[in-house]
Amino acid sequence: MPAARVPEVSLTRVFSPVSIGSLLLPHRIVMGSMHLNREDDAGSLAAFYRERAAGGAALIVTGGAAVNRTGAGGPNYLLINEPEAAAVLAPVLDAVHEAGGRLALQLFHAGRYAFESTYGLRPAAPSQVFSGFSRTMPADMTGPQIEDTLADFSAGAARARELGFDAVEIMGSEGYLINQFASPLTNLRRDRWGGDPVRRQAFPLAVLQSVRSAVGSTFPVIFRTSGADFVEGSSSIGESADLAVELARAGADALNIGIGWHESTVPSVQAMVPHGHWMGIAGGIRAALAAGDVPVPVIGSNRINSLPLAEQALAAGHADLVSMARPFLADPDIVAKSRRGDARLVNTCIACNEACIDRSLGADPVSCLVNPRAGRENYFPLLRRRELRNSAAVAVVGAGPAGMQAAATLADAGHRVDLYEEADGIGGQFRLAGQVPGKADFLQTIRYFGNELPRLGVRIRCGTAPTAPVLAGYAHVLLATGVRPRPVPLPRTGNIPVLDYRRAFADAELLGNRVVVIGAGGIGVDLARLLVEYAGTGPRRVTILRRGARIGAGIGPSTRWAVLQELREAGVRTMAHTVPLELRSGGLLVRDEAGSRTVLPADAVVLAAGQVPHNPLQGHLEAAGAPFTVIGGARDASGLNAVRAFEQGLAAATDLIRSLARTPAASGVETPGFKRSRTPLP
Template sequence: MLDRVFSPVSLGPLHLDHRIIMGSMHLNREDEPLALAAFYAERAAAGAGLIVTGGAAVNRAGAGGPNYLLINEPEAAARVSPMLSAVHDAGGRLALQLFHAGRYAREGTYGLRPAAPSEVYSGFSRTLPRALTPKQIEDTLADFAAGAAAARALGFDAVEIMGSEGYLINQFASPLTNLRQDRWGGDPQRRQAFPLAVLQAVRDAVGPGYPVIYRTSGADFVAGSSSRGESAALAVALAREGADAVNIGIGWHESRVPSVQGMVPHGRWMAIAGEIRAALAAAGVPVPVIAGNRINSLEHAERALAGGHADLVSMARPFLADPEIVAKTRRGESNLVNTCIACNEACIDRSLGTEPVSCLVNPRAGRETEFPLPLQPPRRPVSTPARVAVVGAGPAGMQAAATLALAGHPVDLYEQDSYIGGQFRLAGKVPGKADFLQTIRYFTHELARLGVRVLTGAAPEAAQLAGYSHLVLATGVRPRTVRLPGTGLLPVLDYRQAFADPAPLGRRVVIVGAGGIAVDLARLLADPGVAGGPRDVTILRRGARIGQGIGPSTRWAVLQDIRAAGVRTLAGTTPLDVTPLGLRVRNLDGTTALLPADAVVLAAGQVPYNPLRFQRDARGMPGTVIGGALDASGLNAVRAFEQGLAAGTAVARHLARQKPEDGPRLKSSRAPLP
């Protein structure tokens, strides 16, 4: 039962029928008003009662990048009107987040030197900001007020003031970045002055009857910054001065404490929000507390609410993964929720740059106009939909099969292993990546719902596939072979074998390769809970970068994690040969060394695996090759899911334009059809 989640709550004058908020996400799509409208509307229609937009910069100096909405500029109305209309038509509410990046802004965006309380260098933006003058502070307060007034005039249902995660307001509150000795800084009380002045300016602009949410930091996780007590005291002051709710943020971009990565346990930071909620109650200002970070299901949200940590739960990335997370859960269909796996690859990592945000496990996210549901109807009626075979049930194949079935085509999904999921099965074994198995759970139930016939333990020959109107070949990859003299003197395995059964590897393991798979394997083998663990693990690569290919918001945390577990990471190191005592290598300086080992594991890349290629070509069978089977270079799960969606959509539309008897003469293609 989710009695607390589905109970009503009020944020000042704003009444909501449940306690899940869709939190703010910068999408890098602010120049695509119709795409934003479709994105938000789909989520509003599926039960996201209150949606907070990505940050809307109150002036150009405060923009976090070139794709931020500038709420106080003339074109803002045209950009937000479609999303407002779409969300309201769908029965949802939309809050505008008022944003200023401060020292996290980049000079290259508008040619403006970033502004901050003091000249303190930012390692995140690699910028030394200018210190705001008293006049510039007053101007910035006026910009916040103008942005709030514009939001109300345009029809937004609330505003949220962004005062956490190390942005401008948070910088004023912190002794690390606020070195001022005037009325805006110098002691904890005066460091509250700017955050409170922003609230006052916004409240004066919108009036007493308009909801104002304040996102404030619960813990900065940066040495020398505000204490937890100071953060709680600021939250109390904000509530006293008229905030209708406080939304508790966690960590700065410069923090070395993981806060949003998959390795962070579910609900890890809820207790911090709970401390602030208790402080508010003790001070006699019990405004609602909103909390989030690593809550990816409504069941987790229910536990957080039941524990007294918050009054509402903010979920951002989970709404990327599944726009219907609220509706499905309310219907008792949690097994059909496409769960956020906190990989950050297509969302946070992209939001920190300029690439449009989407979702690894839901590549439609942000592209609802490009891939509308349901798919476009056939140009001419087709009495019997064409049957399609998808061979390979890894990420690309699962997504292609689901897309084709959703378009109305009967689909047979073949998988030579005894289970679906491909390399997600391996990832799900890694400490901190168990949520990857939730993706397999989702597709298991979704494919069944869509009527896909899943045939595991099946590796069909071309002759068995001759009757299909189209083949989608998603047979994936195999580990790249590395020929090492002396193989046989010690066990030498590939990474698939090591993941499948770590027990026989012995205590000392050397992994050749140091990309994402090698790092994941090192995390697994160094874990005391794995059979035979913990182990003495070394990973090496010829190149200079350990963890190549891991996204920027995750790589540092993962490397920090494995090094803390004792894993040795050797860059600029070339494997030479295997000896009875270990692996002999050449270092960057030309010297050789012996790395003691009981086993050597090869994780030095992947190659396409497409056993049906020549058979299919010889028979002239219509088909599309996707994922690793098409190209293993730079392969990642983002690309695999995207190709599954694109190919499934293209094939479905192509087949819909054919008469039934035209199917066997379709063009054969190695890439998604045009």
């Protein structure tokens, strides 16, 4: 399978200067706000933002800084109006400014999306409307509480300017407090703060006025406002545009257009959303501003993961700037690489959400599936080859996620790396994922490593399964040979073909019109999506089943609901608590939770019921006394996902680099488990 390519597009518009109020920016790519769950670690935060500033981000917007405790989105949110904030933010500001970047503080209040468990405070909102996101009934804010909250926004803005921020952004979209005041769904008030569309604009405008009064007329103020809520009963797109016009008239220097709420059933950031799909919403706001004779810059976002896509959005007139958040997790140098014509070396965001958005919704520190260093730059510093005194020859066996990451890390430090792969190309199970509708960006990861590994000097040896005697000649061997589909023993009385999921991916168009998939985890669900997309000669009836209760177990919370919704719309039958019993001439005999038995008609049955480690070399290397480390699925297939595989590739390679150089590990290193041989390193 050929790796995806990056289109060659002139980036004239992207790299043209633009102003947000008094702030002149050298180009039009903004690094959007991301809550990192690392806001209690100033060193990690500073290192994270420093790399993105050095990589060319024109303006970086911090994760939300809550203006008071009631408005915090969780226990790890920065509280801008409390004394401890300065100790966290001062080194961050210094790091960004020393790298030549600019930093905006996002002023945040969660409203009914806050959690009472954070500080023991009941969430506050315009009205008592239950939150399906935080599972709570908020208290409706009194008049004095509203005034106090406005004062908190004002104080937070003043504090941001005092600390040395270059701008502030007011968070008024995605269903948080300000957006709740603007929405008829969550604002049921009949006072000056609600009752009709005009009065529902009062609180957003009052927040803007309070911030502007605190920072003065020349300090840049960005307002992130909703372009479309995508929640039934909420503001219309026209009402959202009207609010945007009024915000511009009231003094916002730029409008950053958000899409959707956490309670929306319309996917907005998932991989299945086509690139740039929602940029037209920002374009509608931009047109409304022009018609209202207040053409302040509009910042568009959502599913733009490359600068060529940003260029297209700018050329179409959808926005004046483009905000990219997750792409800066995947590659802090995305701007610098694209500017110098090295887009082929950009590590592209694949919109999986697994290590970023899914973690940000809880308490786990945010990182990136395809770039496990993200957020951990202090723990995994780039060990450049110029710092290496003695280069060693290292073999990496297996070119899936763990192997690719390990090989790149070792080679970047200056070691001589041979990467062996028995298949005809690198990528491992990413090659399968890239076939799934809506997941083509997974092939971009293969494209990245396919270019980056040779650049680093890695010798890629595909179609090769090395023997233990060959591997014994290396200073160390990393075994990343991956997994195989778990076999499912089934009595057979018929001749229905049974395939494992790897063969099914390869022959999706040839499986017949009735397919039963045993296993409904991530792979089974992905396979079902592929099968209904490539239906062959006619409509295809796909059934996926599992013994457990949860269809799509293992898929992250920000994606699972959207994928299951897609399966329902495609007519895929899902069966939980279902046990496969026997293959018969007419199909697959199964037993449901109640004990009833039925035959599911099938032209083919596919096994996707988990995976087992594939590690054929360990015993031979142990017998030969060769030093090795086992990582990824080859070590442990239970709960395996790509996040863990990439993390183990990075951690094992970093540990090996330090061991070969006999240098201690960095304090506090987050090291996923991996198996080391007892053979001492040379």
